[in-house]
Amino acid sequence: MSTALVTGASAGIGREFATQLAAKGEDLVLVARDVARLEALAVELTAAHGVAVEVLPADLADREQLERVAERLRDPSRAIDLLVNNAGFSVNSRFVDGDVAAEERMLDVLVRAVLVLSHAASTAMVSRGRGRIINVSSVAGLLASGTYAAAKSYVTTFSESLAGQLSGTGVAVTALLPGYVRTEFHERAGIDKGDRSGPFWLEASDLVRTALAAAESGKVICVPSLQYRAVVGVVRHLPRAMLRSSRVSALHRKP
Ligand SMILES: NC(=O)c1ccc[n+]([C@@H]2O[C@H](COP(=O)([O-])OP(=O)(O)OC[C@H]3O[C@@H](n4cnc5c(N)ncnc54)[C@H](OP(=O)(O)O)[C@@H]3O)[C@@H](O)[C@H]2O)c1
Numbered sequence: 001m002s003t004a005l006v007t008g009a010s011a012g013i014g015r016e017f018a019t020q021l022a023a024k025g026e027d028l029v030l031v032a033r034d035v036a037r038l039e040a041l042a043v044e045l046t047a048a049h050g051v052a053v054e055v056l057p058a059d060l061a062d063r064e065q066l067e068r069v070a071e072r073l074r075d076p077s078r079a080i081d082l083l084v085n086n087a088g089f090s091v092n093s094r095f096v097d098g099d100v101a102a103e104e105r106m107l108d109v110l111v112r113a114v115l116v117l118s119h120a121a122s123t124a125m126v127s128r129g130r131g132r133i134i135n136v137s138s139v140a141g142l143l144a145s146g147t148y149a150a151a152k153s154y155v156t157t158f159s160e161s162l163a164g165q166l167s168g169t170g171v172a173v174t175a176l177l178p179g180y181v182r183t184e185f186h187e188r189a190g191i192d193k194g195d196r197s198g199p200f201w202l203e204a205s206d207l208v209r210t211a212l213a214a215a216e217s218g219k220v221i222c223v224p225s226l227q228y229r230a231v232v233g234v235v236r237h238l239p240r241a242m243l244r245s246s247r248v249s250a251l252h253r254k255p
Contacts, residue, residue, distance in 0.1 A: 003052075005029040005073060005080045005121075007060060007113070008087030010037035012183030013136060016204040017084050018045065018053075020212060027052040029080065031069055032087060033059050060087050060113040061105040069113075070120035079128060082215075083121040085114045085155075086136040090148045090189040103147055110151035118162060122171055130170040134215050135159045137175045139228055142235045144244045156221070163220045174215040178207055179228040199227050 004021045008014035010032035018028055022045040030038045035057045042053035056072060058065040073080050088110050091102045114135055125131025137159065141152030159175035166173060181202045186193045207224045214222035223229050235243070 001025065001027055002081035003027040003029065003079065004082035004084060005031065005056075005069075006084040006086060007031040007069070007117070008136075009041065010034040012185060013178070013181060013204050013208065014084065014086040015041060016208040017086060017134075017211075020205075020208050021082070022049040022051045022053070024212075025049065025051060026082070027054075029054045029056050029072060031056045031058050031060070033057060061108040066108075066113055066116055070116050073117060073120040074124050076124070080121060080124070081130070082132045082134070083117060084134045084136070085117055086134075087113065088136065088185075090185070090191070092189040092191050095147060106147065107151055110148070111154050114155055114158065118158070118173075122162065122166060122173075125171040126166065126169045128170075132171070132215050133159075133162070133173045134211060135173065135175050137177050139177045139179050139223065139232060139235075141177065142232060142243075144240070160220055172215065172218045174211070174219055175221050176207075176211045176214070177221065177223045177228070177232070178202060179225065179231065181207055202228075 004026045006014050006017045006028065009018045009030035014032070018030055018041060022028060028045065028051060030042060030053060032038055035055065038055045038057065042055050045051060046053050056069060058069050060066050073083060089106065091098070091106045093099060118133055118135065121131065121133055135155050137155040138152040140149040141156045143149050156175045156177065159173050163173035179202060180200050181204055182196055183204055202225055210224040211222055223232050
């Protein structure tokens with residue numbers, strides 16, 4: 001029996017990770033701020049799959065609360081075999097004249113939490129000679145499209161670097177780069193994305209199935225869906241100057 005810790009497990013992609021992992025028989029540690037939603041999910045998954053589910057409430061923008069999650073990852077008596085760094089949100093405002101405190105909270109959750117939790121998990125996993133980390137990034141990280149994109153760019157590059165450093169240790173790292181996914185993400189950020197239909201909108205269930213298979217096979221970068229693999233293929237070959245142009249950067253503005 002192995003155990004996975006999922007951040008941002010109360011909704012969207014994180015909730016789907018928790019659900020699919022429970023269906024595979026994995027015990028879980030669920031992290032997010034909304035305790036009621038986490039507890040309801042824990043009851044549901046234990047009843048459906050007979051797995052042990054621990055609720056660990058934390059605001060990952062808060063250093064002390066983040067440290068509690070890191071301590072759980074380091075606990076040698078209760079090993080975590082898979083860390084999913086998934087929690088995140090976007091700030092829907094222009095940088096100039098925007099709320100810099102909100103920008104810092106976003107950076108804390110998207111970047112600092114991923115850094116601190118990956119450090120705690122990888123150190124513990126290397127000492128055991130096995131483990132997996134999935135960092136939820138975004139195709140937005142390939143664009144020059146605001147602070148959210150910059151943070152996701154960090155997550156992708158950081159994951160690739162860590163995967164390289166951990167080569168041969170038995171610990172694998174996968175960066176997951178979704179495009180648009182039907183979750184609470186846009187609504188929470190106050191971003192109107194219309195009826196969210198069409199080929200560029202993904203289901204969290206398909207995305208997570210692909211991500212878990214990619215992590216299982218040791219893939220470092222996972223871009224789910226043919227549509228987005230095509231987009232990424234094109235974007236990677238565009239001149240950076242073109243990515244900075246307002247028309248291209250607006251393609252994925254927020255997120
Ligand atoms: N949806 C998309 O189109 C899309 C595309 C590319 C990448 N992503 C990335 O996918 C990840 C998951 O997003 P989603 O689409 O599933 O969004 P979502 O449905 O809004 O869920 C976000 C999750 O993050 C948690 N969270 C937010 N702030 C937190 C904090 N300060 N501390 C702890 N947990 C926090 C939320 O839980 P609580 O509110 O309970 O704390 C929630 O469980 C994010 O990293 C996002 O950037 C999403």
